[in-house]
Amino acid sequence: xxxxxxxxxxxxxxxxxxxxxxxxxxxxxxxxxxxxxxxxxxxxxxxxxxxxxxxxxxxxxxxxxxxxxxxxxxxxxxxxxxxxxxxxxxxxxxxxxxxxxxxxxxxxxxxxxxxxxxxxxxxxxxxxxxxxxxxxxxxxxxxxxxxxxxxxxxxxxxxxxxxxxxxxxxxxxxxxxxxxxxxxxxxxxxxxxxxxxxxxxxxxxxxxxxxxxxxxxxxxxxxxxxxxxxxxxxxxxxxxxxxxxxxxxxxxxxxxxxx
Amino acid sequence: xxxxxxxxxxxxxxxxxxxxxxxxxxxxxxxxxxxxxxxxxxxxxxxxxxxxxxxxxxxxxxxxxxxxxxxxxxxxxxxxxxxxxxxxxxxxxxxxxxxxxxxxxxxxxxxxxxxxxxxxxxxxxxxxxxxxxxxxxxxxxxxxxxxxxxxxxxxxxxxxxxxxxxxxxxxxxxxxxxxxxxxxxxxxxxxxxxxxxxxxxxxxxxxxxxxxxxxxxxxxxxxxxxxxxxxxxxxxxxxxxxxxxxxxxxxxxxxxxxx
Numbered sequence: 001x002x003x004x005x006x007x008x009x010x011x012x013x014x015x016x017x018x019x020x021x022x023x024x025x026x027x028x029x030x031x032x033x034x035x036x037x038x039x040x041x042x043x044x045x046x047x048x049x050x051x052x053x054x055x056x057x058x059x060x061x062x063x064x065x066x067x068x069x070x071x072x073x074x075x076x077x078x079x080x081x082x083x084x085x086x087x088x089x090x091x092x093x094x095x096x097x098x099x100x101x102x103x104x105x106x107x108x109x110x111x112x113x114x115x116x117x118x119x120x121x122x123x124x125x126x127x128x129x130x131x132x133x134x135x136x137x138x139x140x141x142x143x144x145x146x147x148x149x150x151x152x153x154x155x156x157x158x159x160x161x162x163x164x165x166x167x168x169x170x171x172x173x174x175x176x177x178x179x180x181x182x183x184x185x186x187x188x189x190x191x192x193x194x195x196x197x198x199x200x201x202x203x204x205x206x207x208x209x210x211x212x213x214x215x216x217x218x219x220x221x222x223x224x225x226x227x228x229x230x231x232x233x234x235x236x237x238x239x240x241x242x243x244x245x246x247x248x249x250x251x252x253x254x255x256x257x258x259x
Numbered sequence: 260x261x262x263x264x265x266x267x268x269x270x271x272x273x274x275x276x277x278x279x280x281x282x283x284x285x286x287x288x289x290x291x292x293x294x295x296x297x298x299x300x301x302x303x304x305x306x307x308x309x310x311x312x313x314x315x316x317x318x319x320x321x322x323x324x325x326x327x328x329x330x331x332x333x334x335x336x337x338x339x340x341x342x343x344x345x346x347x348x349x350x351x352x353x354x355x356x357x358x359x360x361x362x363x364x365x366x367x368x369x370x371x372x373x374x375x376x377x378x379x380x381x382x383x384x385x386x387x388x389x390x391x392x393x394x395x396x397x398x399x400x401x402x403x404x405x406x407x408x409x410x411x412x413x414x415x416x417x418x419x420x421x422x423x424x425x426x427x428x429x430x431x432x433x434x435x436x437x438x439x440x441x442x443x444x445x446x447x448x449x450x451x452x453x454x455x456x457x458x459x460x461x462x463x464x465x466x467x468x469x470x471x472x473x474x475x476x477x478x479x480x481x482x483x484x485x486x487x488x489x490x491x492x493x494x495x496x497x498x499x500x501x502x503x504x505x506x507x508x509x510x511x512x513x514x515x516x517x518x
Contacts, residue, residue, distance in 0.1 A: 198459070
């Protein structure tokens with residue numbers, strides 16, 4: 001039951017698990033409505049995108065893929081994005097879109113795992129994916145790419161001025177957020193809906209505010225329902241190691257409620 | 260040099276270290292300007308506050324303490340706040356205010372630790388403390404209290420709808436952010452300016468969106484410049500353990516640049 005469900009959900013478009021991540025919409029599914037405050041109707045999924053096709057519905061608002069370049073992106077961020085887009089051309093890497101909101105269909109799927117959870121209904125009207133909830137350029141600007149053969153997910157990340165910890169540097173929680181999102185995506189793509197069980201981060205050096213870093217994650221091992229994913233956070237020139245992390249994810253079992 | 264500096268900074272009002280935290284303003288220092296978008300001029304530090312006194316400057320904007328109740332707080336959140344405020348009456352517990360911005364004086368102090376850091380100057384005009392950067396009620400609503408005798412810092416936390424991970428539940432990064440902020444504050448109060456070196460979080464159960472939880476942190480050990488702080492995240496009725504974490508902080512040495 002679990003295997004068949006996981007297999008179904010592992011296909012492009014299924015949601016990744018709780019506690020961090022970027023849920024991609026199902027291929028061919030109806031797009032979710034743009035959340036209040038998103039303020040943009042254009043730029044649906046673009047080239048190199050593995051999940052979600054640009055679609056138009058005359059009576060619906062087009063959903064917005066926030067992992068495409070915008071005017072707040074620095075030169076470093078754009079150059080990195082272009083480099084990875086080049087890698088998508090031969091199909092070895094895929095760009096992963098990301099959205100603020102989740103479609104009603106996905107929510108229904110997730111209820112299988114959280115049958116007793118009241119908040120799913122109560123707070124959905126306002127809810128937004130945490131790493132996409134700050135306005136453009138002020139918070140998390142990022143794009144992820146995945147290599148299926150190597151089981152690697154890479155995130156290029158520019159941390160805006162609202163992510164400050166000590167003056168001039170990123171807050172540890174902001175770094176943890178992007179690490180959790182990246183390793184979580186790596187685990188999800190490999191095995192379907194998963195939940196973060198452990199996240200162990202070593203902060204080697206503080207990351208300057210508004211700089212660009214690269215988060216490299218790698219699926220190291222799968223043991224039954226356990227997935228082990230490691231990652232590091234480096235400067236664009238790869239000369240500075242900012243953080244390292246290991247993580248443990250658990251594939252969810254729809255027969256066992258977690259709430 | 261380090262000891263004298265740490266001792267000076269350890270007094271109420273000194274900043275805590277990078278990578279997470281809530282910098283309190285120095286007692287009697289000039290308040291920092293309200294950051295753009297804060298949108299409120301009232302509610303400076305209130306009763307039970309250990310750092311920062313309500314002050315008025317005719318020619319300056321009053322800074323805002325965001326750790327006081329607002330209309331977005333749920334009944335659970337208010338009840339908990341009142342319970343802890345009761346505990347401040349005999350002086351055993353102190354409420355810790357928190358602000359979006361940092362005063363220029365604090366920035367100058369921190370330059371001692373980051374002499375080569377350009378971003379401190381470049382991005383200060385827009386910068387906001389990450390856990391205070393979302394609008395009231397949508398993101399992190401929290402208040403912290405500290406017990407000096409027991410070396411404990413407690414954070415009461417209501418996670419708003421913009422902190423979503425899987426639909427209906429908090430993102431792991433949002434939980435990590437509040438854990439980092441709480442254990443970081445506990446370490447700072449004990450030993451002055453510190454830096455998060457490691458954060459190891461075990462997520463036991465997902466936290467429903469918009470619920471209230473209690474983060475209990477405890478300084479376990481100090482070994483030279485290393486501080487070990489543990490914590491757990493529980494439901495208000497203490498019946499559900501959501502997360503557990505251990506952390507390692509390192510006291511900063513102003514003679515050694517970290518950037």
